[in-house]
Amino acid sequence: MTFLLGIDIGTSSAKAVLFDVETSQIVAVAGQEYPINHPAPDRAEQDPDDWWRATVDVVKRVTSEAKVHSVAGISFSGQMHGTVMVGKDLKPVAPAIIWADQRTGATVGELIPLLGAEAYAAMAGTLPAAGFMAVTLLWLKQHDPALLGRIHKVMLPKDYVRMRMTGEVATDPSDAAATALFNVTTREWASNIVDKAGLPADILPDVRASVAVAGYLRADAAAELGLRAGTPIIMGSADQPAQQIGNGLIKPGRGSVTTGSGGQVSIPFVRQAGEVLRTDPRLHVFNHAVPDTWYVLGATLSAGLSLRWLRDLVGLKGVVEAYPILSAEAAAVSAGADGLIFLPYLSGERTPHMDALARGSFIGLSAHHTRGHLARAVMEGVTFALREALEISRELGVSVDTLIAAGGAMESDVWRHIQADVFGVPLQRTLLKEQASVGAALIAGVGAGVYRDFDEACQRTVKYGDITEPDAANHARYDVLYAHFRELYPRLKGDFHRLAEGW
CATH class of the missing domain: 3.30.420.40 (ATPase, nucleotide binding domain)
Incomplete structure (x- = not known):
């Protein structure tokens, strides 16, 4: 063996x-x-x-x-x-x-x-x-x-x-x-x-x-x-390309959305002969572990961290079933959280703002909003931030027709459906866990000659599971809310900076 x-x-x-x-x-x-x-x-x-x-x-x-x-x-x-x-x-x-x-x-x-x-x-x-x-x-x-x-x-x-x-x-x-x-x-x-x-x-x-x-x-x-x-x-490689390999993302067409403590949208691409490498200061274009391949990486700093912050704030810290409770309550709220939008900038933000002084906010909060509304708004706000990274990636000409969902937050059915609806793209999960470590093992296999190349390694290893399809009605609703979301940071940037700097 x-x-x-x-x-x-x-x-x-x-x-x-x-x-x-x-x-x-x-x-x-x-x-x-x-x-x-x-x-x-x-x-x-x-x-x-x-x-x-x-x-x-x-x-x-x-x-x-x-x-x-x-x-x-x-x-x-x-x-x-x-x-x-x-x-x-x-x-x-x-x-x-x-x-x-x-x-x-x-x-x-x-x-x-x-x-x-x-x-x-x-x-x-x-x-x-x-x-x-x-x-x-x-x-x-x-x-x-x-x-x-x-x-x-x-x-x-x-x-x-x-x-x-x-x-x-x-x-x-x-x-x-x-x-x-x-x-x-x-x-x-x-x-x-x-x-x-x-x-x-x-x-x-x-x-x-x-x-x-x-x-x-x-x-x-x-x-x-x-x-x-x-x-x-x-x-070996950095964790993002290793995780991509563990998810079978070694060619254009598929990308990944990872919702862990932070959140990342990552999409591999190749450069055509004679083509200038396309970049954008609002995100990262890095070398892949796969030869002659690059990937676009957009990052939001507080993805799962935002929900953990809410968990602690609403008295669920230390409760074993805290996240299933929040997911169930969020699922009982309709798309859009009844007019509540969350800006997930609890630790500043990377893509697209590159602003360490950006700050988190609930916009539209009213007396009828419940813990479930807050939870859904957090999930939606994080996903809106990830959509910004996805759209900038597409502006660079990077194609993606399916996103592989990764990270602990994707165990939440409601959050997974929110992401499919906001992106308007099917989400799929791989059946193997520990994608970064498995990716490292596959790199070892290619380097040691166990596999001919990454094509063989991934074909033999990576298997995909269930697909979460976007709901057309929710996607249309989220398009409207996403436009509102994008308008908020420019309006509030000055306030964020003054408050962060202590006036």
Whole structure:
């Protein structure tokens, strides 16, 4: 029997999946949480060695459960944007500054004018945002040059774990693209941005294809993990393209909508010969793990987080059935929540506003609205925000006729139907769980030669389940409400900023 090991280094936990190639099934899965440290209100840091300890734990658990200690390949999925800093001894010189860190908010405004928003996005596929490596390194240059001087190499979170296995420092194009320091067309570091920002180019890692062999499992790491030394270690990718692979999204035509803590619309596309890569400063165009493929990514910061906030606010915190209760109450309310609209900007917003000072709001609240109305309005408001990302993606010429629904919120029937109705596009779910970790396992399989390519890997592995079709009447109703939704942020932006800044 042939097994693959996929490891996901997420924001809150590490997860390992042991995958059986012959049956195309998960044999064992394990997760282990680790903390996000907040030494100041605007800081979000993690100890890279927490990732390693968690990885050792989950790998030993899945291999012990399945009584399997030899795999054909290992690869990775990882949280995006963050900055891991190591010295010449390849040990961390400081805690990793992850994507959720907000200390660099003001620095973003200094970096973009170096090229201008349109030119920056055309080269990097994205504008920088707080928590992106480009902005973090510029902040260190300005505020902690001594630390910057101690850095031998930087990398992304999953790269650190892979380095602990192989001793090799590198990253892949999909993770490099998420730094806002990478030329997504030429697939190399954007020297123009690096030079204009005055950053040391020598600390940036080599970039290797997501399916390239990064090295082989060293004896010391093998002993810790309980695996065979010499196992091929494949580069891996950022979590979004890994999840796309786990959902079978390797070609144009299908996209995914993920509603977890945050929300993402992600759609793969290819560039025709001689065609200039299309970008838009309001969202991200990043390199896929699939060769010669890119994907459009639009993100809203508070998707499931908005419903969790409401859950706590209305007295359901700690109630085991809190989300089913809110879903049932929301389902009893008609489309449009009886004139109540929610703006889901509880943590600022990315697509399309790129505004850290945007704030959440209920618009149209009246005495007859109930908890169910609030719950439905939250679900609809988050979905309207995701529709903005979908429509901008289409403006770039990216086609999509079906969306794969992912994320914990899609366990809610009512929220899934709301999304189909708002988008006017069928939603479908995959039957396999743990898409990011499975995607990492499939990357390992392609890189190790178990599969010929991603076409074969996905054809053998990905199976789809039920389809949620849009309701035409609700879609027409939501078109009207969506137009209202889009008008609200421009009207309220000044108020948001004044209130956020304390007048």
